Amino acid sequence: MTRPGKVVIVGGSSAGLATAEALRRQGYEGALTVLDAERHLPYDRPPLSKQVLTGAWEPSRTQLRSQQQLASLDAEFLRAAPAVICDAGERAVTTATGRVVRGDALVIATGLRPRTLPDQDELAGVHVLRTFDDAVALRRDLAAGRRLVVVGEGVLGAEIAASARGMGVEVTLAGFGSVLMGTQIGAMMGGLLTRLHTERGVDLRLGVAVEALAASGGGRVCGVRLSSGELLPADVVVVAIGARPATEWLEGSGLTLGDGVECDAYCRAAPGVYAVGDAASWHHEGLGRRLRLENRTNATEQAQTVAANLLGAERPYTPTPYFWTDQYDAKLQVHGLPAPAAETHIAEGDPAQGRFVAVYRENGGVTGVLGWNMPKQARLLRQKHLATPRGGKPAATVRSAP
Template sequence: MNRIVVVGASAAGLAAAETLRREGYDGTLTLVGDELRTPYDRPPLSKQVLSAEWEPDRVTLRAPNELDSLGLDLRLGVAASGLDVADRTVRLADGSAVPYDGLIVATGVRPRRLPGEGAHVLRTLDDALTLRERLGPGRRLVVVGAGFLGAEAAAVAWKLGARVTLLEPAAVPLAHAVGEEVGRVLSRAHLERGVDLRTGVAVREVTEEGVLLAGGEEIEADEVLVAIGSLPNVEWLAGSGLTVGDGVVCDEYCEAARGVYAAGDVARWYNPLFGVPMRIEHRTNAAEQGMAAARNLLHPEARKVFAPVPYFWSDQYEMKIQAYGYLRGHEEVRVLEGELGEGRFVAGYRRGERLGGVLAVGVPPKVIRGWRQAVAVGAAWKEAVG
């Protein structure tokens, strides 16, 4: 294998490129990224960067000399526009084409948007810097979507003195992911601080004055942030022959086609640990899957299934939220340690007859790491809740 192309220059793509070199690959290695910036970390954007605790250079993942040491054919500021699996060629938006013997797709996701102009989204470093310039004491911010990203941004804006309205179509924010009881606990943190949290409301469009609700009410705002989820960046793969369905569809090895692997937010792969296909938009998974895809591409004779216990975290006000496992599609939620009302607890999530995941609020990392092992070994639900 003389030519490997990695499309996507964020956490997953960088991890893949570094792993290839670390595993001894010394051929041509092309890393394609649609942003002009070198790879940087995204989780701090809605927290430390938005709050101005960190300056932009602190989220850079590798110093220039570290990138140079990888010997990359680095193509930044140009998006991939097409893929020909038969000819093993990636087409770029600047009209050039890059041949490959092996390919890793790590093109990530982009924010969903609402009709209308002028709203912010929060995906890139420039997005975060633009929004933070517009926040401050007395500024009116409407956040559409009370998921983890919207909740984090609302918490930061409140700390900066903004008057925050948080709009959510569901009756209980995050109930689909963490269950109604835990969702109410997380919601209470906003209400206790005076954030105007409105649930069961749908936004029709963004207007010059703010947002227009489906019922006809208009909420005025100086700034609007839309945080209603994301879409995998797969349009450039149309006609390529790869199977695309809510991401690039892969097997348990992260392989999408012969010699083509996917990693990170864009990859929808079969996780044998849970017995379901999944697409995970979390930083830890991006790096781990980038490494796994690179190893499997480079060593096809010794491939290993990618069967992680997904992990994510969120910081909201003084709350540290951590979770291991696959919480979606759970059939029951039970408090395993602590009390919901005290804001310090570990909740367990049942999938079938096993412990599918755990979520902790306000507990030391070592506490939830112990529960991670129970998820990893597929502990029986009855034993876990004991």
Template sequence: MLSHIVVVGASAAGLTAAEALRREGYAGELTIVGEEARSPYDRPPLSKQILRGAWDEERIVLRSDDLLADLDATWILGTAAVALDPSARKLTLADGQILGYDGLVIATGATPRRLPFGHDLAGVHVLRTLDDTLALRDGLRGARSVAIVGAGFLGAEVAAVARELGVAVTMIDPLPAPMIRQFGTEMGELLTQLHASHGVDVRCGTTVNALTPGTGSDLLGSAGSDGAERGSAGRVAGVELSDGSRVAADLVLVAVGASPATGWLAGSGLVIGDGVECDQYCVSAPGVVAAGDVASWDHPGVGRQRLEHRMNATEQATTAAKNLLGQAIPFEPVSYFWTDQYDVKIQVYGRSGDDFDFRIVAGDPAEGRFAALYGDGDRVTGALAWNFPRQARTLRQHVADQTPWAAVSA
């Protein structure tokens, strides 16, 4: 019988796990540890509604104070976990506290990757937390130009918001088109067209060699008659690309992906690969489960996966909590994610990308609304909808049923 469960990570996954534990009848001591000093909040709006200024901060808080109090949990916020001893079942925090436990949920999420240079310059941003977003939003209000390094989810969404705010945008990525990793070549070409049509300078197929500071003028991001960048010394003024070109920029967003937040688990004995490695039940060690962006688990139908999707965080956390209490439920979801860019909503169920076949099955890209399926040559693996939500829900069933690819590709 578990008497003290600790949840490490006051995230969507961590909060969901805590709620699931109580819902499943766990009445023992519950402690929730969070590195940020904030109550749990939703992250997807950070790169869209919050960055745009359309929502205030309170709107992304996941639960009211009353609902959080109903959990009857001890909250330790603003303090990171720094070490774990699973054999002794002890967790060490940055302030020196040592928490004993008999059940542990790891939900520490991920941290943004950085370039090996340039982050000491003012005006260079990453985006993961609410504080990151507020700083970037403040910068965009006075900026004339922004260079976005990375054309994945964050890069593409921030590019759309910056253009809506009237800021000149250059989006840079080593791959041939935006979001090819997520969607594949055909969709990447459509996203290139979408961003270009809104005035984004899409520089794909090139990498960043350096972030360059200004030369001391007070005119940020401007250039003299000699073409030299004139931003303030110590502040970013431009980006040097591998093709030899230079891009002037008042701000730079580095959006080159995220790494699972596992550094604090060094020496713990847990298996760490691309995240905390778990079995199909989200169990990584006796009495230890993991969920959300930090968890790499053995999907019964797909194999090892780690997903940085909002829906996966809550679904996995629910399953992990149940299994920590003694159930044995394999976690085998049909994954779901979405992105909003300009007036376009793209929704995807299952697995997609260049590793799979791609076929449009409804609508027409030229009309601004269509749906498509992905397949591995044998079965349907994924479904995508571009401004076509009704079709997305319908096509999801093909993913769940693993419909033969021949039945939809004729």
């Protein structure tokens, strides 16, 4: 591919911004337009469920770059400008206000939208947590002594429960799985995490489905009804039941949409069209299968490859997946793809001391390494076992909140 004269990036958060920066760093001097539905300057999402929710950080601290740093990119930034139509063949997008932006190359970086329960938008006191505004609204609604019900036992639900306990909130967490984060870290590690939450005072209802949200006369949520018949009283509810790729605006674009924007090994969805970050599903040559990752490190790493390929490199993207989560005083760092069914053993340290590394094996090979307050040792075992990702049948989405 010849170098594009103009690149249009749709979605200007972690992955979109990293792509713009990587293009400039790799010597791209052409025109660059970045459009985003957000009205805020680009911000980082991981602190939203941790430092912002607990109040340890002012929300503004999540801003990824200063105005000056953004200006130095010599790009046109269109904010509060959601793309609503895409013509992939023309590499053109139309915004909600009817403006058409055309490029020689197009990068899709629109991330995810949270899944919701029926009718939740009608009720006050029911939240999701994806954006800056979501975090500010949830923090405002929580106060010591209030009763929070978190729906969803995945990583996001678990983080919110931990942060809310830190604020003195009464927390009940209800989820379908039998342990916290079971789909991401398996039964053994999920069991340890579940125990940690119980010790810290979270009231757990696991292995149950949520049937409905209950409302008071005033249109505010007052509880969550479970399939067991139990009604969990609540002043505030957070629904953290996963998210789906934000690709509705690409319907009819000519691109293939499955679980995300389907790309080849080079993150290319069509000639001159690439996808990056949470919204991208690509063929991982090392694993020999399609993958879509929902984690912060992937947003940055994939952007480097997409930028290089936009400039003609033809480089397949073959990362070793990685995500972290912070809950109470535990930092979990997960390398590779630890399938829920993988055999798990403690390779170093001791769970009783709250510091250890677990190794996941499947089909005779190591597929994942989990460090629990042991970052260095986990990294060394990752280098030893996961330099080239191995196969098996890991979950397609590493960081999700089912």
